[in-house]
Amino acid sequence: MSFIAPRSALDAMLADIAVAARADLAERPRRVAEALGAHVLNPDLLAGRPCPCCPERYIRHLLHADPAGGYAVVALAWRPGQMSPVHAHRTWCAFGVHRGILTEGHYRAGGGGEPMQCGSALRPPGATCHGAADPELIHRLANLGSAEALSIHVYGVPFERFGQDVNLVYAA
Numbered sequence: 001m002s003f004i005a006p007r008s009a010l011d012a013m014l015a016d017i018a019v020a021a022r023a024d025l026a027e028r029p030r031r032v033a034e035a036l037g038a039h040v041l042n043p044d045l046l047a048g049r050p051c052p053c054c055p056e057r058y059i060r061h062l063l064h065a066d067p068a069g070g071y072a073v074v075a076l077a078w079r080p081g082q083m084s085p086v087h088a089h090r091t092w093c094a095f096g097v098h099r100g101i102l103t104e105g106h107y108r109a110g111g112g113g114e115p116m117q118c119g120s121a122l123r124p125p126g127a128t129c130h131g132a133a134d135p136e137l138i139h140r141l142a143n144l145g146s147a148e149a150l151s152i153h154v155y156g157v158p159f160e161r162f163g164q165d166v167n168l169v170y171a172a
């Protein structure tokens with residue numbers, strides 16, 4: 001008699017992301033966002049995978065690195081008041097909010113190169129967003145709420161290259 005362990009909620013999401021991440025590049029960010037959206041509200045998604053906040057800044061926790069190096073999946077943990085820099089992406093990306101509420105600020109490049117905020121949107125639990133590698137898709141994610149937040153992000157580069165190949169930073 002063989003025993004097959006039940007697939008975890010995280011494994012189920014990662015399996016769907018793996019399929020979506022093989023889509024044509026033009027479709028890939030949207031398909032990955034849809035895969036995130038199908039699972040991101042599952043309360044068991046991070047069972048056994050603590051992703052604590054860091055007192056100093058928002059922090060990434062690696063959940064999965066594609067063995068072929070095509071993408072990596074991370075959890076970002078945000079204390080109230082923590083935020084990303086104003087940035088665009090050097091790679092395609094998608095994210096979904098697992099818990100807490102994030103605020104996404106949208107920016108456009110100003111005449112002097114300084115980004116100017118041109119809008120914002122609340123991203124509550126279950127919300128997903130996606131984008132292509134585009135220096136004009138400038139945004140900032142922030143936890144402006146009173147509770148910790150946790151979001152799941154997928155970027156189209158190996159995790160080891162996140163430092164240089166994900167964010168095109170405009171302002172800290």
Ligand SMILES: [Fe+2]
Binds near residue numbers: 087139
């Ligand atoms: Fe971003």
